[in-house]
Amino acid sequence: MKVSFPYMGTPIGYKKIAALLGHEVIDPPKPTQRTIDLGVKYSPEFACFPMKVLLGSYIEAIELGADTLISSGGHGPCRAGFYGEVQSKILRSMGYDVDLIIFDSIKRDFLGFYRKVKKIKGKHSWRDVWYTLKFSYHTIKILDFLEQQIETVRAYEVHKGQSTKVWEMIEKKIDGAYSDAELDRVKKEAQEMIDEIKLVQVPEEQKIRIGIVGEIYVVMESSVNMRVEERLGELGCEVRRSQYLSEWVDFNLIPARFSPSREPEILRKGEKYIEIIIGGHAKQNMGAIVDYKEQGFDGIVHLMPFGCLPELISQSIMPKVSEDLDIPVLTLSLDEQTGRANSLTRLEAFVDLIRTRKNGKCIIQVS
Amino acid sequence: MKGVYLGIDVGSVTTKIAAIDDQAGMVFTRYIRTNGQPLESVKQSLRELRNELGELNVLGVGTTGSGRQLVGIMVGADVVKNEITAHATATVFQYPKVRTIFEIGGQDSKIIVVQDGVVVDFAMNTVCAAGTGSFLDHQAERLKVPIEQFGELALKAKKDVRIAGRCTVFAESDMIAKQQFGFSKAEIIKGLCEALVRNYINNLGRGKRLEPPFVFQGGVAANQGIRAAFEKEMGCEIIVPNHAGNMGSIGVALIVRDYIQETGVPTKFRGFDVAELEFVPSSFECSGCSNHCEIVKVELNSKMIAAWGDRCGKWTNNTI
Ligand code: SF4
Numbered sequence: 001m002k003v004s005f006p007y008m009g010t011p012i013g014y015k016k017i018a019a020l021l022g023h024e025v026i027d028p029p030k031p032t033q034r035t036i037d038l039g040v041k042y043s044p045e046f047a048c049f050p051m052k053v054l055l056g057s058y059i060e061a062i063e064l065g066a067d068t069l070i071s072s073g074g075h076g077p078c079r080a081g082f083y084g085e086v087q088s089k090i091l092r093s094m095g096y097d098v099d100l101i102i103f104d105s106i107k108r109d110f111l112g113f114y115r116k117v118k119k120i121k122g123k124h125s126w127r128d129v130w131y132t133l134k135f136s137y138h139t140i141k142i143l144d145f146l147e148q149q150i151e152t153v154r155a156y157e158v159h160k161g162q163s164t165k166v167w168e169m170i171e172k173k174i175d176g177a178y179s180d181a182e183l184d185r186v187k188k189e190a191q192e193m194i195d196e197i198k199l200v201q202v203p204e205e206q207k208i209r210i211g212i213v214g215e216i217y218v219v220m221e222s223s224v225n226m227r228v229e230e231r232l233g234e235l236g237c238e239v240r241r242s243q244y245l246s247e248w249v250d251f252n253l254i255p256a257r258f259s260p261s262r263e264p265e266i267l268r269k270g271e272k273y274i275e276i277i278i279g280g281h282a283k284q285n286m287g288a289i290v291d292y293k294e295q296g297f298d299g300i301v302h303l304m305p306f307g308c309l310p311e312l313i314s315q316s317i318m319p320k321v322s323e324d325l326d327i328p329v330l331t332l333s334l335d336e337q338t339g340r341a342n343s344l345t346r347l348e349a350f351v352d353l354i355r356t357r358k359n360g361k362c363i364i365q366v367s
Numbered sequence: 368m369k370g371v372y373l374g375i376d377v378g379s380v381t382t383k384i385a386a387i388d389d390q391a392g393m394v395f396t397r398y399i400r401t402n403g404q405p406l407e408s409v410k411q412s413l414r415e416l417r418n419e420l421g422e423l424n425v426l427g428v429g430t431t432g433s434g435r436q437l438v439g440i441m442v443g444a445d446v447v448k449n450e451i452t453a454h455a456t457a458t459v460f461q462y463p464k465v466r467t468i469f470e471i472g473g474q475d476s477k478i479i480v481v482q483d484g485v486v487v488d489f490a491m492n493t494v495c496a497a498g499t500g501s502f503l504d505h506q507a508e509r510l511k512v513p514i515e516q517f518g519e520l521a522l523k524a525k526k527d528v529r530i531a532g533r534c535t536v537f538a539e540s541d542m543i544a545k546q547q548f549g550f551s552k553a554e555i556i557k558g559l560c561e562a563l564v565r566n567y568i569n570n571l572g573r574g575k576r577l578e579p580p581f582v583f584q585g586g587v588a589a590n591q592g593i594r595a596a597f598e599k600e601m602g603c604e605i606i607v608p609n610h611a612g613n614m615g616s617i618g619v620a621l622i623v624r625d626y627i628q629e630t631g632v633p634t635k636f637r638g639f640d641v642a643e644l645e646f647v648p649s650s651f652e653c654s655g656c657s658n659h660c661e662i663v664k665v666e667l668n669s670k671m672i673a674a675w676g677d678r679c680g681k682w683t684n685n686t687i
């Protein structure tokens with residue numbers, strides 16, 4: 001099989017599984033304007049933005065020769081649950097003969113999950129599969145661990161853009177590591193690279209931490225969110241996301257008893273604002289905001305894809321949450337027409353707001 | 368020679384410039400049309416500034432507005448700030464107790480919520496023209512009333528007429544209908560002003576607690592009809608500052624003053640001679656990947672001195 005997957009943050013984790021199980025891997029292209037245009041062209045108009053970009057990504061992967069596409073599904077009653085079906089149909093009607101395999105939470109549909117794994121497993125033994133899964137889980141854990149450090153140091157780097165460059169190199173290194181020993185070695189190297197980034201010393205009380213919440217795809221995929229993490233980093237803010245791939249796995253694929261996932265706790269914290277799971281990550285987001293506040297974060301950037309129902313609901317309760325918790329929230333709506341200049345202006349003003357609020361006075365960042 | 372701090376606010380419709388002294392006293396303000404040529408309009412304002420005030424010792428310069436980067440490069444700005452912070456800074460400086468700032472410009476509008484002199488919330492609109500100055504320009508043209516007399520005329524209305532104005536298109540057709548009912552021009556105009564204010568508050572004020580004191584600024588603040596409509600809508604007095612149209616430029620001048628006084632760094636201002644230099648902005652499509660970004664670059668003596676618009680840092684990171 002020639003396997004590919006869409007970008008949702010780095011696809012290295014998926015790639016490992018497919019490659020170790022002996023499939024030919026087609027490196028997926030990172031979404032660009034063309035991807036979005038393709039997706040918009042072939043999707044129903046009312047579909048939400050992530051669905052369109054994903055479809056565009058599938059088409060581009062197919063153009064590169066992929067015959068099997070693997071992705072993770074969404075959960076809850078929002079449209080994500082039907083994505084796979086709709087997208088397969090569209091691809092078929094376009095004349096492409098591909099297999100679209102979407103992994104949903106193992107806890108929801110064990111049998112389905114099993115069948116899908118079996119399909120990808122090929123002739124390999126279950127032991128191999130187990131090892132592969134473990135290895136790729138380990139890989140994404142390391143990636144997330146390193147990325148969070150980048151998300152911190154980017155705010156204080158002396159040479160603008162260095163952290164991002166380092167991160168790109170780290171991704172490449174980890175992409176090439178195919179054994180536990182190699183992975184460990186690369187991890188050490190990566191750590192050294194991060195430690196070598198020269199930083200400006202900023203007094204603790206002036207540090208600004210921002211949590212990014214919202215729909216999982218736009219939160220994780222930088223090419224559709226105006227690289228919001230980098231932008232905030234340039235403005236001198238540390239960031240964390242409400243979503244990391246390894247956390248998705250922790251919660252959705254690992255049995256609760258062994259899972260280090262904080263998601264149940266986060267969900268509980270969100271209860272006050274959204275009682276039930278209304279789809280997407282609306283409830284998790286509420287919990288994440290409460291959690292960020294408790295950790296002493298200074299502000300929240302809420303990313304909302306156009307056409308997303310769950311996030312529309314989140315948006316409408318945001319003013320109340322913000323007031324209740326006394327934490328500033330900026331909602332940015334993302335779609336194929338998003339005016340970037342406008343959103344960047346708002347982001348800048350938002351950071352000024354937080355900085356002034358925190359220090360009583362705006363310490364000027366010359367940008 | 369008098370020492371001044373310059374603030375330049377370059378919007379797509381108008382260019383505003385302000386000069387203040389080191390005590391924040393107002394020395395000069397100007398408000399002109401951009402006419403699609405931000406660099407030219409800034410050069411012209413600088414020339415006027417020099418002609419009127421003679422040689423000045425510029426201690427610092429800041430830019431704001433949608434053309435802030437481009438113009439910042441041209442003049443050698445010490446500070447490049449977003450419009451929201453710039454506007455709020457000027458207002459809070461003049462009215463420390465302000466709670467809500469209404470700003471309506473030619474192409475965009477904002478609401479800024481302030482508490483204890485600090486911005487706590489804001490909203491900004493650039494997509495929908497229904498709540499901006501261009502809506503009024505357009506209707507003035509339709510009614511054949513010079514925009515300068517628009518506001519005054521609105522105050523002469525004897526009756527109320529409600530114009531449904533969720534968006535420009537609806538407002539227009541409703542306006543025609545109301546004209547046919549025999550409402551006077553003044554009444555229609557008053558209705559339009561009220562529709563604009565209603566739209567503005569509904570769009571931008573949603574979910575926000577708008578409390579007095581209210582300050583209304585931006586180019587449209589000169590329009591008395593709109594001010595009256597705001598007073599009616601909010602049921603409260605609305606303050607319009609003296610230099611309502613120049614608040615952005617004043618704000619960024621104040622910011623650069625603070626910055627220079629605090630850090631003591633020398634200004635990067637290129638001097639009034641920039642008015643004679645040839646800065647050539649141009650744009651091209653990058654073919655580095657299928658994003659096909661529209662890159663804007665500025666050249667001086669055929670050397671690229673700035674670029675932006677890329678999504679990957681390929682161009683922005685390679686200029687000085
Ligand atoms: S959460 Fe929103 S964007 Fe994501 S699939 Fe559901 S409706 Fe679409």
Ligand code: SF4
Pocket residue numbers: 653654655656657658659660676677678679680681682
């Ligand atoms: S600027 Fe970067 S992202 Fe944009 S088209 Fe060129 S290479 Fe691609």
